[in-house]
């Protein structure tokens with residue numbers, strides 16, 4: 001008989017069992033010393049020894065880990081009935097009505113699925129059925145899911161991608177290190193690439209997150225989506241907003257990320273936050289697109305999608321967001337945190353950029369703020385130190401140098417303070433020897449000797465004159481000269 005006793009295995013034992021029975025494609029956070037989390041509440045997680053961690057990573061536990069209202073809604077419905085959408089059920093229509101009420105017209109038709117990948121996969125199928133075209137434009141570095149279609153439209157390097165003739169990639173509209181950095185004109189400049197792609201190809205859809213998560217917590221430049229949507233629609237394509245990470249009030253000013261850009265997509269996909277960890281997701285589209293799909297004879301059925309339990313959970317999530325004012329909290333606490341992080345940026349040259357909106361924030365780390373040379377090692381070191389001191393944060397972006405902050409939406413001002421203090425401690429402990437920037441055009445020996453115990457590099461202007469004795473002193477003290485761009 002199988003031993004079902006609930007003994008708690010040690011972390012090494014669990015790792016050993018994972019190695020035996022699970023694919024090694026499944027990665028853990030902090031691989032050199034993985035975390036064994038056994039419980040969680042609100043914005044905190046607890047390991048097997050009862051140690052508390054501030055969770056700055058988890059945008060799935062959107063309204064807070066194990067929110068009692070959500071847990072109760074799921075458990076009560078589970079104990080009464082769980083079945084599929086082939087039977088009539090009040091929960092399904094109540095939830096569809098409630099969810100579509102958060103959307104602008106004409107987005108009013110729901111498809112319920114179980115994951116973000118399924119949602120994006122279906123969204124592409126809808127777009128193809130509606131337009132008769134096949135090609136899909138997506139942004140470099142994006143991740144839209146794990147199905148075959150989603151892999152074709154995702155170029156996120158960690159999960160590989162399956163680039164083929166149907167996938168067209170465009171540059172990340174990044175105003176920090178991208179080709180266009182002028183905040184006034186970047187939206188239009190980046191959209192131009194899409195205008196050309198849409199004109200030269202037979203495009204079914206443009207898919208994009210409303211702020212780019214895996215691509216490095218990038219906030220879209222003003223006017224980007226409105227320009228892109230216009231170009232794509234002009235050439236017969238439809239526009240899909242992937243709201244898996246940006247929806248449900250996270251951006252603070254608006255309930256949906258696309259609203260921050262003043263656009264209305266043709267199809268919206270959502271997951272993660274929608275069920276606070278319960279496996280559910282949705283696609284919402286217009287009656288016109290739905291009608292095209294019906295004409296193809298498609299019958300869509302998803303065994304667990306839209307079941308009475310997930311609808312009850314989804315409704316409870318919406319109730320909590322509204323009743324606890326979590327969107328407003330994201331705006332308030334997110335704004336406060338951004339301000340504190342910008343103060344931190346002024347103290348540490350490794351913090352190249354602080355960007356974000358609401359509780360969707362990124363800190364891009366660089367070796368030098370002039371050359372923007374990325375600092376993935378520093379990002380790793382900072383995240384390890386934070387973990388050691390009880391704060392969980394993740395790293396992302398195409399250069400692996402962006403600290404991502406997207407905590408549960410019940411994150412408080414005190415949590416923001418703790419995060420910033422811990423970050424300051426981590427940056428302060430990295431290396432006490434700092435970079436030294438000088439506009440000096442003449443560097444002599446005494447300057448180097450005066451500075452060399454505290455610095456590791458001296459950045460000088462391109463035409464600076466460095467005396468031979470200054471060079472000797474620098475070599476002796478292992479100080480490097482670097483030229484500013």
Ligand SMILES: Cc1ncc(COP(=O)(O)O)c(C=O)c1O
Pocket residue numbers: 114115116117118120143144145146209213242244245271272
């Ligand atoms: C933006 C975005 N879209 C889609 C997905 C896929 O969602 P899921 O993992 O629920 O399939 C993810 C997952 O991380 C995501 O971040």
